[in-house]
Amino acid sequence: MALTETAPRLRPVRTGQPPARRRDDSRLCRTRTQRILLAVAFVAIVAFPLSVESAFLISLTGTIGIFALAALGLNILSGYAGQISLAQSIFVGIGAFAGVALGGLAELPLLVWLPGTFVAGGLAAALVAPLTLRLKGVFQIVLSLALIFVGHYAFINLPALTGGNGGISATPSLSLGFIDFGELTVAGMRYSYEQGLFILIWLVLAASMIAVVNMHRTRFGRALVAVREAETAAEIAGINAARVKVQAFVLAGAFAGLAGGLLMAQLRYVQAEQFGINMGLELLIIVVVGGLGTTWGPVVGAAVISSIPVLATQYAEHIPFLQADFSQSGEIGIPVGQVGLLIYGLALVLVMVFEPRGLSHIFGAGGRSLLRLARRARTTSEPVLVPQPHAHLGGKA
Amino acid sequence: MMLRVEALTLSFGGVRALNEVGFEVAEGEFFGILGPNGAGKTSLFNCLSGLVAPTGSVTVEGTELLGRRPHEIAELGVARTFQNLGLFGSMSVTGNILVGAHRQISGGALSAALRWPRTFRSERQARERADELIDLLGLGAYRDATVDTLPYGIRKRVEIAKAVASGPKLLLLDEPVAGMNHEETDQFVEFVLELKARMGLTIVMIEHDVPMVMRISDRILALDFGEVIGVGTPEEIRHNERFISAYLGTPAGADAPAEPQLHGGNR
Numbered sequence: 001m002a003l004t005e006t007a008p009r010l011r012p013v014r015t016g017q018p019p020a021r022r023r024d025d026s027r028l029c030r031t032r033t034q035r036i037l038l039a040v041a042f043v044a045i046v047a048f049p050l051s052v053e054s055a056f057l058i059s060l061t062g063t064i065g066i067f068a069l070a071a072l073g074l075n076i077l078s079g080y081a082g083q084i085s086l087a088q089s090i091f092v093g094i095g096a097f098a099g100v101a102l103g104g105l106a107e108l109p110l111l112v113w114l115p116g117t118f119v120a121g122g123l124a125a126a127l128v129a130p131l132t133l134r135l136k137g138v139f140q141i142v143l144s145l146a147l148i149f150v151g152h153y154a155f156i157n158l159p160a161l162t163g164g165n166g167g168i169s170a171t172p173s174l175s176l177g178f179i180d181f182g183e184l185t186v187a188g189m190r191y192s193y194e195q196g197l198f199i200l201i202w203l204v205l206a207a208s209m210i211a212v213v214n215m216h217r218t219r220f221g222r223a224l225v226a227v228r229e230a231e232t233a234a235e236i237a238g239i240n241a242a243r244v245k246v247q248a249f250v251l252a253g254a255f256a257g258l259a260g261g262l263l264m265a266q267l268r269y270v271q272a273e274q275f276g277i278n279m280g281l282e283l284l285i286i287v288v289v290g291g292l293g294t295t296w297g298p299v300v301g302a303a304v305i306s307s308i309p310v311l312a313t314q315y316a317e318h319i320p321f322l323q324a325d326f327s328q329s330g331e332i333g334i335p336v337g338q339v340g341l342l343i344y345g346l347a348l349v350l351v352m353v354f355e356p357r358g359l360s361h362i363f364g365a366g367g368r369s370l371l372r373l374a375r376r377a378r379t380t381s382e383p384v385l386v387p388q389p390h391a392h393l394g395g396k397a
Numbered sequence: 398m399m400l401r402v403e404a405l406t407l408s409f410g411g412v413r414a415l416n417e418v419g420f421e422v423a424e425g426e427f428f429g430i431l432g433p434n435g436a437g438k439t440s441l442f443n444c445l446s447g448l449v450a451p452t453g454s455v456t457v458e459g460t461e462l463l464g465r466r467p468h469e470i471a472e473l474g475v476a477r478t479f480q481n482l483g484l485f486g487s488m489s490v491t492g493n494i495l496v497g498a499h500r501q502i503s504g505g506a507l508s509a510a511l512r513w514p515r516t517f518r519s520e521r522q523a524r525e526r527a528d529e530l531i532d533l534l535g536l537g538a539y540r541d542a543t544v545d546t547l548p549y550g551i552r553k554r555v556e557i558a559k560a561v562a563s564g565p566k567l568l569l570l571d572e573p574v575a576g577m578n579h580e581e582t583d584q585f586v587e588f589v590l591e592l593k594a595r596m597g598l599t600i601v602m603i604e605h606d607v608p609m610v611m612r613i614s615d616r617i618l619a620l621d622f623g624e625v626i627g628v629g630t631p632e633e634i635r636h637n638e639r640f641i642s643a644y645l646g647t648p649a650g651a652d653a654p655a656e657p658q659l660h661g662g663n664r
Contacts, residue, residue: 026520211510218509218520219502226485226496233483236446238471238500247506
């Protein structure tokens with residue numbers, strides 16, 4: 001485009017407007033605060049598991065990381081590209097069984113079997129993408145439901161890889177060569193398998209999030225959102241909508257596969273039953289509750305949705321109306337196995353009614369106003385809660 | 398010849414929206430299309446941008462457009478605006494313009510994920526060009542505003558910025574000033590002529606503002622009921638009886654004050 005060439009500079013049509021702020025929005029960190037927070041996050045990923053001894057807490061936070069990763073993939077498809085899928089769990093399953101085959105049965109090293117789960121999930125998604133993306137809205141949901149049953153059928157009929165109905169166990173290697181996450185030793189201290197795995201899970205999640213942020217802020221990400229907002233207008237602008245949707249579907253499957261691989265490493269036992277409609281629903285609810293199409297939505301959603309049922313089970317004795325088994329006591333209440341469904345439903349309704357943009361939006365707004373308060377406290381000697389009169393009118397005079 | 402349309406016929410069931418339409422637009426021309434509501438003007442644009450499947454032939458610099466998909470036509474350097482706007486509501490003004498610049502930016506999902514330097518360089522250049530366009534169209538104050546929150550007149554300007562951001566050869570404008578007041582229309586004319594001169598555009602414009610079309614078009618096509626009723630310079634069209642009767646309903650209208658003011662398309 002020859003906007004800058006020989007032609008004389010045009011005066012702006014409307015004068016008196018402030019010159020446009022020049023800011024590169026494709027950067028990863030837009031402010032210094034964000035850069036610091038990013039560094040802190042990486043330190044925390046290593047420091048947290050090494051300083052926490054509770055096996056329960058480590059395994060819970062590991063699970064959150066795994067679900068956040070699968071939800072991160074679904075967020076590309078449902079959040080950015082606006083295509084609904086309940087079948088994300090099938091790709092988690094494909095990743096898990098690919099992990100069993102590559103990491104467990106073939107005993108390949110971490111650097112082969114873990115990327116292998118990513119590729120397996122992506123390939124499986126590429127296989128079905130042309131089918132599901134031909135449909136829109138409610139038909140897409142129905143097709144993704146069908147996909148779950150087809151996937152389940154495939155899983156239980158491939159016993160050599162999946163152990164059929166009984167499931168299969170695997171002990172994959174977590175060694176990178178110079179560092180073994182399975183038997184982490186730092187400064188003479190031996191750490192548990194779960195602690196090492198936590199670091200691996202969250203490092204993979206962090207890297208994936210950075211990759212997704214990079215995509216979202218550039219050409220591909222804009223194409224996804226454009227297709228969601230107005231498909232015809234996107235095509236007129238030169239975007240191949242069909243291709244972009246397939247890419248989103250493949251990426252969703254690939255991140256689900258990666259999550260499946262990590263889930264397999266965490267449980268060291270996988271069963272076809274796990275990857276059914278329940279997990280598919282859970283992942284979709286994570287994405288919606290966390291905030292469709294937001295950077296932190298999958299993590300926030302996973303933290304809330306995946307941890308509440310686990311916490312409820314753990315602390316059932318302290319919570320009224322909650323018990324492991326009502327058949328013995330004869331009381332009335334909610335069995336712990338069902339509490340998850342109740343919470344999902346409740347969270348979904350509350351979020352849709354009060355903040356359709358999701359929890360991450362609430363947290364983000366809260367965080368920003370905290371920052372503003374802190375900044376004001378630093379710059380003025382006035383007490384924070386007593387604003388100066390007319391300060392908001394920009395009264396410098 | 399920039400654009401050549403031959404024997405273009407489009408039917409919806411029994412309705413002939415376009416019947417054997419043919420015309421030519423030379424490079425660098427400002428070509429106006431006039432016609433009452435339902436004359437087939439927007440259908441004609443939909444044929445040019447690949448949204449419908451007519452019969453006949455449409456070529457841009459000798460390349461046949463019919464049979465190509467909309468994004469392939471965009472690749473050939475044809476951009477258009479929509480009468481009821483084709484913007485992406487949740488994105489910022491810059492975001493919309495960058496979507497318009499899609500085919501000028503390199504890099505896909507993978508190279509973006511890995512922060513490949515070439516991809517991000519192309520991204521930065523596109524953002525600089527977008528900023529230039531934003532200044533040119535006086536959109537500076539709205540650079541980071543979400544499009545959904547902007548008034549209609551501003552959104553129409555963003556729509557044009559989005560279309561020209563692709564660096565097209567041929568720009569199709571569908572009722573760009575519908576719903577604008579006199580002052581806004583004048584402003585529009587000023588910056589569209591500027592963009593045309595700077596970027597060497599060929600422009601085809603549908604518009605109901607007859608005086609404005611007469612003033613800035615090099616040549617005009619008049620359509621009625623899907624048929625060509627006249628092609629020629631503004632002066633020729635002004636004296637075309639079929640055009641006058643199409644707009645005013647009766648041949649007696651020739652004696653009425655010149656330049657009928659029909660404002661279809663505003664809701």
